Amino acid sequence: MSGLGFNKIAGATLATLLVIFGLGELTNIIFKYEPPAKQGYAIAVAADASDAGPVVEAPIDWGTELPKADVAAGQAFVAKCQSCHNFAAGGGVITGPDLYGVVGRKPGAFPGMAYSSGMLAFAAKQPVWDYDHLSDFLTNPQKYIDGTKMTFCCVKQRQDRINVIAYLHTLGSNLPIPAPKPVAAAPAPAAASGAPASGAPASGAPAAATAAGSAAAAPAKK
Numbered sequence: 549m550s551g552l553g554f555n556k557i558a559g560a561t562l563a564t565l566l567v568i569f570g571l572g573e574l575t576n577i578i579f580k581y582e583p584p585a586k587q588g589y590a591i592a593v594a595a596d597a598s599d600a601g602p603v604v605e606a607p608i609d610w611g612t613e614l615p616k617a618d619v620a621a622g623q624a625f626v627a628k629c630q631s632c633h634n635f636a637a638g639g640g641v642i643t644g645p646d647l648y649g650v651v652g653r654k655p656g657a658f659p660g661m662a663y664s665s666g667m668l669a670f671a672a673k674q675p676v677w678d679y680d681h682l683s684d685f686l687t688n689p690q691k692y693i694d695g696t697k698m699t700f701c702c703v704k705q706r707q708d709r710i711n712v713i714a715y716l717h718t719l720g721s722n723l724p725i726p727a728p729k730p731v732a733a734a735p736a737p738a739a740a741s742g743a744p745a746s747g748a749p750a751s752g753a754p755a756a757a758t759a760a761g762s763a764a765a766a767p768a769k770k
Contacts, residue, residue: 605706610679611728613710614717622715625708629700637720644698651716652676652723666695678723682716683709 626635632643639646645658656663656671663671670693674681686709689698703709717723 608679608683608706608710609729609731611726612730614679614714614725617714618711619715619718621708622711622713625703625712626715632700635719647716647719649720649722650677651682651713651719651721652678655681664693664695664697666693667697676723679713679726682713686712 626633626647629647634640634642634646635648636646637648639648641658641660645661653676654671655674655677656667685692685698686703688702689696690701703712717725
């Protein structure tokens with residue numbers, strides 16, 4: 549190969565490299581990369597209602613709820629409990645105590661039942677199974693009385709507990725139903741400042757009207 553041919557090849561190669569390098573720089577100038585101010589993508593995530601904490605249940609007004617409870621529904625609900633409990637007078641212990649007369653009975657006191665230490669400790673503080681304590685116990689027995697032998701869990705629905713307790717109340721209970729304690733209605737908002745009271749004349753009524761009425765009632769001068 550002659551020197552002239554070599555120089556041509558070398559020149560062409562150099563020119564090609566210069567063109568490639570130049571195009572790369574030109575591309576960077578035209579399409580300048582601007583990094584985002586904040587990396588990543590913003591993804592909207594709906595708030596989880598469970599993060600708001602447990603819902604606090606309002607106290608049950610037993611005087612209002614028991615008379616209108618569905619006793620038949622309560623009886624049907626406890627059908628699943630008959631493998632462990634009797635519901636008849638004198639039925640005795642199966643796995644758990646007879647629940648006839650349990651509403652108003654002293655906790656941990658049914659004859660022949662070997663109660664847990666947790667139930668006996670509860671009985672030492674609580675003289676009777678009243679409506680509130682029965683409801684709290686049925687909501688979650690293991691949580692309410694630590695170590696209880698009651699393994700059934702749980703009667704979570706408020707209306708189910710009301711119906712069950714209403715049914716148990718029909719089984720020889722001597723605990724009276726309390727008087728209703730309905731939630732008091734919110735007081736009516738106060739009248740706006742300057743508004744006339746009921747039956748009062750409207751503010752700004754002409755004083756002349758009152759004077760005219762008095763003048764009409766007086767006798768004319770002679």
